[in-house]
Amino acid sequence: MAAPRRGWLCAQSWLLLVICAIVPGVPSVRAEDGYALWLRYAPVSAAAARETLSRLGPPELLGASSSVTDMAQAELARGLSAMLGVSGKGVVLARADRLAGSDIALAAPLAGLPEGAYRIVTRRDGRLTVIARDDSGLLYGSFALLRGIAGGDWLTEGRRLTEIDMMSVPILPLRMIDHWDNPDGFVERGYAGRSIFDWWLLPDHLDPRLIDYARANASIGINAVVVNNVNASPLMLTPRYLVKLARLADAWRPFGIRLFLSARFSAPRDIGGLATADPLDPAVRRWWKDKADEIYAAIPDFGGFLVKANSEGQPGPQDYGRTHADGANMLAQALGKRGTVIWRAFVYASSAETDRVKLAYDEFKPLDGKFAPNVLLQVKNGPLDFQPREPFHPLFGAMPKTRMMLEAQITKEYLGFATHLAFLGPLWKEVLDADTGHGKGARLTVAETLAKGGMAGVANIGADRNWTGGHFDQANWYAFGRLAWNPALPSHRIAREWAAQTFSPNPAFLGPVTAMMEESRQAVVDYMTPLGLAHQMGTGHHYGPAPWVSDLARPEWNPVYYNRADASGVGFERTAKGSDALAQYAPTVAAQWADPATMDEAYLLWFHHVPWGYRTRSGRTLWAELVARYDRGAAAVDRISVQWTALAPYVDSERFGAVADFLRIQQREARWWRDASIAYFGSVCGCALPPGVRPPAHPLDWYRALRFPDAPGNP
Ligand code: BDP
Numbered sequence: 001m002a003a004p005r006r007g008w009l010c011a012q013s014w015l016l017l018v019i020c021a022i023v024p025g026v027p028s029v030r031a032e033d034g035y036a037l038w039l040r041y042a043p044v045s046a047a048a049a050r051e052t053l054s055r056l057g058p059p060e061l062l063g064a065s066s067s068v069t070d071m072a073q074a075e076l077a078r079g080l081s082a083m084l085g086v087s088g089k090g091v092v093l094a095r096a097d098r099l100a101g102s103d104i105a106l107a108a109p110l111a112g113l114p115e116g117a118y119r120i121v122t123r124r125d126g127r128l129t130v131i132a133r134d135d136s137g138l139l140y141g142s143f144a145l146l147r148g149i150a151g152g153d154w155l156t157e158g159r160r161l162t163e164i165d166m167m168s169v170p171i172l173p174l175r176m177i178d179h180w181d182n183p184d185g186f187v188e189r190g191y192a193g194r195s196i197f198d199w200w201l202l203p204d205h206l207d208p209r210l211i212d213y214a215r216a217n218a219s220i221g222i223n224a225v226v227v228n229n230v231n232a233s234p235l236m237l238t239p240r241y242l243v244k245l246a247r248l249a250d251a252w253r254p255f256g257i258r259l260f261l262s263a264r265f266s267a268p269r270d271i272g273g274l275a276t277a278d279p280l281d282p283a284v285r286r287w288w289k290d291k292a293d294e295i296y297a298a299i300p301d302f303g304g305f306l307v308k309a310n311s312e313g314q315p316g317p318q319d320y321g322r323t324h325a326d327g328a329n330m331l332a333q334a335l336g337k338r339g340t341v342i343w344r345a346f347v348y349a350s351s352a353e354t355d356r357v358k359l360a361y362d363e364f365k366p367l368d369g370k371f372a373p374n375v376l377l378q379v380k381n382g383p384l385d386f387q388p389r390e391p392f393h394p395l396f397g398a399m400p401k402t403r404m405m406l407e408a409q410i411t412k413e414y415l416g417f418a419t420h421l422a423f424l425g426p427l428w429k430e431v432l433d434a435d436t437g438h439g440k441g442a443r444l445t446v447a448e449t450l451a452k453g454g455m456a457g458v459a460n461i462g463a464d465r466n467w468t469g470g471h472f473d474q475a476n477w478y479a480f481g482r483l484a485w486n487p488a489l490p491s492h493r494i495a496r497e498w499a500a501q502t503f504s505p506n507p508a509f510l511g512p513v514t515a516m517m518e519e520s521r522q523a524v525v526d527y528m529t530p531l532g533l534a535h536q537m538g539t540g541h542h543y544g545p546a547p548w549v550s551d552l553a554r555p556e557w558n559p560v561y562y563n564r565a566d567a568s569g570v571g572f573e574r575t576a577k578g579s580d581a582l583a584q585y586a587p588t589v590a591a592q593w594a595d596p597a598t599m600d601e602a603y604l605l606w607f608h609h610v611p612w613g614y615r616t617r618s619g620r621t622l623w624a625e626l627v628a629r630y631d632r633g634a635a636a637v638d639r640i641s642v643q644w645t646a647l648a649p650y651v652d653s654e655r656f657g658a659v660a661d662f663l664r665i666q667q668r669e670a671r672w673w674r675d676a677s678i679a680y681f682g683s684v685c686g687c688a689l690p691p692g693v694r695p696p697a698h699p700l701d702w703y704r705a706l707r708f709p710d711a712p713g714n715p
Helices: 003-010 014-022 047-054 067-084 101-110 135-150 153-158 209-219 239-255 282-298 324-338 356-367 425-432 473-485 491-502 507-528 559-563 587-594 601-607 622-646 653-685 700-704
Strands: 060-062 091-095 118-122 128-132 166-168 174-178 224-226 258-262 304-307 340-344 375-380 403-409 454-458
Touching (some): 091 135, 209 239, 209 473, 324 340, 403 425, 425 473, 491 507, 507 622, 622 653
Parallel strands (some): 060 091, 091 128, 174 224, 340 375
């Protein structure tokens, strides 16, 4: 594509800038700030497409219009006119039941498919048509059509739009963004500024940004949003807030998005004037039922409640000697058929545990079959807490009678905040594609266990102009949505699709940028927590390395609890010789991680305490291998940074410069991680640095003395 290159050229001097600004037909050279996300709709030079769409008369809708089809048509008009200079002409949006004659057959493949499925194909009269059985399918299909054009693939080699015939089906029913936003605008683990929700001004003023937010979500198939933090304020359930929430729900309905709320379990006491929140108490049950009725009166399609209970100090049913199922089912009954309770399995409330990663399984596995039909159990991707790498959570596949949601963290709490470039497609794919071993002889992947639930992603969205702090963090929002729609999509394809729309569809750009993105997450694993290490981050804020910390009140808050480094070796013994967490996995899976000599070394120190002198697969000792991995990670960031420099011709100067700045920060911090970790583990092991290895820049005490009371996102 010539346009972005011209944009870059134009930005190089004031003279060129003036020329570019006055020559008709030259695309805008205004530096981009990232606000438009992947919905930039940059001009596409495709005469064939323009011709196809302009010769065919006005856009048409077959079927009754609705607020959702209005949005679909508006988006098509907006996107097609910006990209091709045609105003949506020639595109037909057709409800399957409104096709006539021989066109009826076009809808046949959609029969029986889930809500939201669509087909894009050309009718006999030559008109490009989006067909769906419901309005949301028409909306998703419209976005897919725009994506296909913006991504370039459809228009290469002189292909005509009318040759397109594609179908897409949402594989997971619930595709949800979870905001950890507080009513006062603070975002827990947020690195992109304050909350996008201005509760103070709602309902009187709705920031137009919230419409663009809904467009972005709809474009990737998101159909549910939890607007507030799981560490929930009861304020959100008060009448004053319900009117604010209703305004939001009304604004998002045309985009197929249902609003959910995090509910504080003690609300009947906090705001209801009751003496208890015991889920079996009739007055408590009545209070929640009345509350649900009140919410549905204001928001008829309210999605339901997300609940964090008896975890990290949050109230819950166990405060009254009741089980998680008692708590969840009580709320499920209050909602009835109208909505869903999403109950989180992220719990580690008991005090005398030997291994924190075992707790969720121990508590929830016995409750399989005890949850009401409208309860979903929301399980984090791994058993600890959103680390750069964890094995998949053992609850997936282990509760066949329970509907499951996978919770992923889009915001990079443990992966360098918004500054580090870490594309999370490969992380999520690793989990989604993992075989749980519960398939009775066949494969049963984590993704397959979500078929009656879905995926929730903890948002990385804030009021920063570019939404996510780092420009490349937009890719994680995008990838999350695309994978929740279809977990089988390859990560590299998603990366490429995003980069084409967000920066440039030029293949000379897409090749290198996709490669950079694909290797970026492994780089973070290498320089932060290689070989299966986890939770080595600084206290509370989780910024930077702190593998030495050992003085926090609860043992499982300390990095030393997880690394278990001593003179004999490093790593957490989770076989039968240790905590036996391995036994929570299906036997075939447990077997694959049981033996350090044969297992994937990516998980070595997660499952085993290994002597420093142990020979790893590379032939190096464990100590030397650890050092080599830290070095490899830091070197990868240096390489990515050089690769980015070479991509300057394809990116506008504002976004190019911002990414380059962030990469410099990442280079510095990757070295910091490497140096501090080597200094610490070297001191514990008493091992000399392998020959030729650069010593840490500072002595260990220098790293230990660093403090960051002002790190963002820390509640
Ligand atoms: C941890 C975060 C904490 C969250 C918690 C959760 O540090 O802020 O409240 O997860 O998921 O990762 O509940």
